[in-house]
Amino acid sequence: MQSLAKILISARWPLAAMGLLVLMVCYPISQRLTMDRRVSSLFSQTDPTLVDYQSFKSAFGGNEIILVVYRDDELATTEGMDRSRIFSQQIRQLPGVAAVLSPAILNDAVKLLNPISLFKADSSVPALIRDDDPVADGLDEIFSGYTHSADHTRAAVVVMLQSFDEATTESHHAVADRLNALTETWQQNHPVSEISLVGEPVLIHDAHTLIQRDGAQLALWTVSLLSLVVLISLWDLRFVALTGLCIVWSVVATRAAMVGLGISLSLIASILTAIVTVIAVASILHLGVRFRRMRWRGHTISESVDRSLTGLLKPILWTCLTDAAGFAALLASGILPVRQFGVMIAVSALAVLLSIALFAPALMSIQGFGFRETSHRGRTRVARRLRRICFFVANRFVAHRVGVMLGSACFALLAIVLVARSETETSFLKNFRSSSRIVIDYSRVETDLGGAGVWDVVLDAPAELTPEYIDQVLALEQALREIDVDGATISKAISAADAVEVLGRSRALSLLPVPVRLAGMRDRLPAFINALISEPDLDGRRQFRIMLRSKEALPAEQKRMLIQRVNETVLQHVARWNDSAQSTESGSYVTGYYVIMARLVEQLIRDQWRCFAASIVLIWILMLMATRSVRYATAALLPNLLPVFVVLAFTASLGEKTNMGAAMIAAVSVGLSIDGSVHFLAGYRRRRVHGHSPETSASHAAAEIGVPVLLATIALVVGFSVLSTSEFVPTATFGTLVAATMATGTLINLTLLPATVSWWDQGDGTS
Structure with a gap:
């Protein structure tokens, strides 16, 4: 040297x-x-976890979701629904937002799906909240934990962002910044409180x-x-x-x-x-x-x-x-x-x-x-x-x-x-301090909406959904809800099959075949249905999505076992379907932000x-x-x-x-x-x-x-x-x-x- x-x-x-x-x-x-x-x-392009996640995004439009949750003790009144409608419209007008779903949008959908019920009930009660309407009662139950809490004191606006083909990741974060600014104005000018923003774009x-x-x-x-x-x-x-x-x-x-x-x-x-x-x-x-x-x-x-x-x-x-x-x-x-x-x-x-x-x-x-x-x-x-x-x-x-x-x-x-x-x-979520805003917001969702862990089951489906297929999906959802890993459960499992089943509770609508009922739901709630059923591919097959909800803050072993049990349950049901089916075998996978981060x-x-x-x-x-x-x-x-x-x-x-x-x-x-x-x-x-x-x-x-x-x-x-x-x-x-x-x-x-x-x-x- x-x-x-x-x-x-x-x-x-x-x-x-x-x-x-x-x-x-x-x-x-x-x-x-x-x-x-x-x-x-965060993953190699050949990683199976990422491949499933990207397939899921591709099949269902690639929309990222942000949940805007707020407390409104008057949600079950016409005033509360009016506020929900105003909030939804303001958010929908933000650049980078593809669609929104909220209690007000569901309320309007109930009116259109079952207009006869409007003449049977007190007009001062929002259509979604009426106990004497089986369609309203069913939709209220389905979306409880997504657009509102079971006690109707918490409301949520589900914000679907534009896909990667239409906007960059940077613009997604710009939408999050705009939402933060908008929610601050809400809290100052409206009788709402405890506004929280959660979702993958917010976390990242x-x-x-x-x-x-x-x-x-x-x-x-x-x-x-x-x-x-x-x-x-x-x-x-x-x-x-x-x-x-x-x-x-x-x-x-x-x-x-x-x-x-x-x-x-x-x-x-x-x-x-x-x-x-x-x-x-x-x-x-x-x-x-x-x-x-x-x-x-x-x-x-x-x-x-x-x-x-x-x-x-x-x-x-x-x-x-x-x-x-x-x-x-x-x-x-x-x-x-x-x-x-x-x-x-x-x-x-x-x-x-x-x-x-x-x-x-x-x-x-x-x-x-x-x-x-x-x-x-x-x-x-x-x-x-x-x-x-x-x-x-x-x-x-x-x-x-x-x-x-x-x-x-x-x-x-x-x-x-x-x-x-x-x-x-x-x-x-544990990557943030317990005193940080993101943890406080997610904790509210964990407590009031049944869990902040969002993930999905994706199934193959025929081009035209049949009553038998709907029954199979409903049976799978029930099996998923029955999973219990030392107290860790699936708090919510919903899909388009639930919407079809709910419409069937109406005497008039029950006479309609499944495709017609589904078309009616798509006409009233296009963002929701399109996010749950993909368009048919060249072989006429669709992708069918079951949305899952569970607690985010679970111990590592519990979370691993819960994901494993969900995978096993899905594979068992799909295997039984394939054994009894005369057509092409169906496939499935479990994915979502909850799974890939774990x-x-x-x-x-x-x-x-x-x-x-x-x-x-x-x-x-x-x-x-x-x-x-x-x-x-x-x-x-x-x-x-x-x-x-x-x-x-x-x-x-x-x-x-x-x-x-x-x-x-x-x-x-x-x-x-x-x-x-x-x-x-x-x-x-x-x-x-x-x-x-x-x-x-x-x-x-x-x-x-x-x-x-x-x-x-x-x-x-x-x-x-x-x-x-x-x-x-x-x-x-x-x-x-x-x-x-x-x-x-x-x-x-x-x-x-x-x-x-x-x-x-x-x-x-x-x-």
């Missing part, structure tokens, strides 16, 4: 100029990077808004705190400038590379700046501490730059490569944004390495940016004390290394058992250990290449597997469930925590080459890396801890666990790592 360092130093100004030129070229490209807010962006919109805000906040705090730490610890503006320039260059270059690779930003991509800061500052602090030590020993600036780069280029190279490998291991995930996130951070780690090579020689060579030597002496005394403490602690652990390693192994086994017993959080988190949990294994293999190979020793590579890697298990075991022991934020920690943590190990091994091997014993080499190497590692860890822990206040729980979890993992990793690098390496090193170390 000495020759490379000399090349970088001799060409420092052309390299810096080239770096600035690249920055200017990449910046406009980086601004073209977009955010992909679609749910489909709020999640992205919170994550983008958190990403900006994390970037600001992390960059500010770490720049302050660099300034205080090194007291040199050159390294503050180097830190800022490396971060900006790496982020811009990474974003430009993502544009070139066709990768969009996703839910987890907003922490790019923070991760880049972590990688950059860790390396720059090592450079700064080495540079300061050389200056304190009397070397000139040019000599200090030469010695610092010569000694640290190789460790910095391997730390950036191991960081890249840890994140590249996320490519083993089945979740598309996770894979893209892994590529993004791997590229950013390489960008940090390149930025240091471009700018460090030039900035470190600038004269006159240091501060007074009196304060420098004080910091040197503090640094010496820290090194002595690190030496003493490492020496004690090295002296008792066998007992330390046995104790660590037992502790690791206990941690693995605790992690294996941890539960998974599958409710996307499977998303399950996939993340399964993937984390596959990614963890991939990161272990990749990092071990890199460590083997760096050290050219199986013993050193293995001895350095094994202690760094402990932090993730310790942190996850601790959270599991507190009863915390594994969410999306915790699911990525395993693979990422190894790459981040092993940075200190790379620098430790560089110092350790240097001393072994000079003939020192394993024990002495390990203790002194730990003391040498102690100051920069401790300084970087303190700043990074504080920086990532800022995320713990996020309203988006996975972001808060990720920040907290990264902070805890890095703190644990630093402790292990200064204690267990010296003990392990010195025990494992049985050679003379001179090769």
Whole structure:
């Protein structure tokens, strides 16, 4: 590395100029990077879950739905229905809205479907609420839990947004913003209260808004705190400038590379700046501490730059490569944004390495940016004390290394058992704080409308529906309602079959065949019927939809079992239909937002250990290449597997469930925590080459890396801890666990790592 360092130093100004030129070229490209807010962006295009979901969207128009729920104690009066009608009309006029369904629209449909009943009842009572009308009573029962509550004190406007062919995802979120503004006006000008907005677009919109805000906040705090730490610890503006320039260059270059690779930003991509800061500052602090030590020993600036780069280029190279490998291991995930996130951070780690090579020689060579030597002496005394403490602690652990390693192994086994017993959080709603508006809104829907979990059963149907088919669907719906998984049930199961059955309760309408009754419903409620029955395909087959409702906030195992029981029940009924049918066999599938989000988190949990294994293999190979020793590579890697298990075991022991934020920690943590190990091994091997014993080499190497590692860890822990206040729980979890993992990793690098390496090193170390 000495020759490379000399090349970088001799060409420092052309390299810096080239770096600035690249920055200017990449910046406009980086601004073209977009955010992909679609749910489909969370899955691979070949994922069966996504294939079913997209088939469902294609068959039924692709309309996203937002539910506007409000309290109106006068809903069961003509005044309440008039308000519902006004609200429905105002929402329908909003750009991006395809159709609406509300109590007022149902009320008008009852009048048209069964006009004779109007002459039999008190005209002051809305047609939908009349007990003496079997059609009204049936529709009231069907839509209870969708457009209104059973006690008629809650009303809902079901808002169907334009399909993806007519509007982009961004416009869906614009509709959500307009609805928010409109509902605020309602509450001020009408006797309604507790207005809530729920639905997939609202959840995704709020999640992205919170994550983008958190990403900006994390970037600001992390960059500010770490720049302050660099300034205080090194007291040199050159390294503050180097830190800022490396971060900006790496982020811009990474974003430009993502544009070139066709990768969009996703839910987890907003922490790019923070991760880049972590990688950059860790390396720059090592450079700064080495540079300061050389200056304190009397070397000139040019000599200090030469010695610092010569000694640290190789460790910095391997730390950036191991960081890249840890994140590249996320490519083993089945979740598309996770894979893209892994590529993004791997590229950013390489960008940090390149930025240091471009700018460090030039900035470190600038004269006159240091501060007074009196304060420098004080910091040197503090640094010496820290090194002595690190030496003493490492020496004690090295002296008792066998007992330390046995104790660590037992502790690791206990941690693995605790992690294996941890539960998974599958409710996307639990990704928000209990005090956030979205949780409050969904809780109202859970309580008043029978559950916020919305999903669907899709069945094959003949081109012309028959009474026998309607009876089969009604029997399936009843079987679905009877499912009970330790209290978790299907609170609602409705379809067009229910509408046909309700019309049959009228003496006059019961004489009409099923297709005619269905045509009447389609004429009165086109948005509802079209959302439940698809148009016939080329073979004359239709898709028939059963809308399900269940509780969203269910434990992971209950939710998994409920989805499984629904699948089993549907398959059993379809199998019986096929056995008795003389025509083409029918198919079915269960899908919907409720299902795909539950499977998303399950996939993340399964993937984390596959990614963890991939990161272990990749990092071990890199460590083997760096050290050219199986013993050193293995001895350095094994202690760094402990932090993730310790942190996850601790959270599991507190009863915390594994969410999306915790699911990525395993693979990422190894790459981040092993940075200190790379620098430790560089110092350790240097001393072994000079003939020192394993024990002495390990203790002194730990003391040498102690100051920069401790300084970087303190700043990074504080920086990532800022995320713990996020309203988006996975972001808060990720920040907290990264902070805890890095703190644990630093402790292990200064204690267990010296003990392990010195025990494992049985050679003379001179090769």
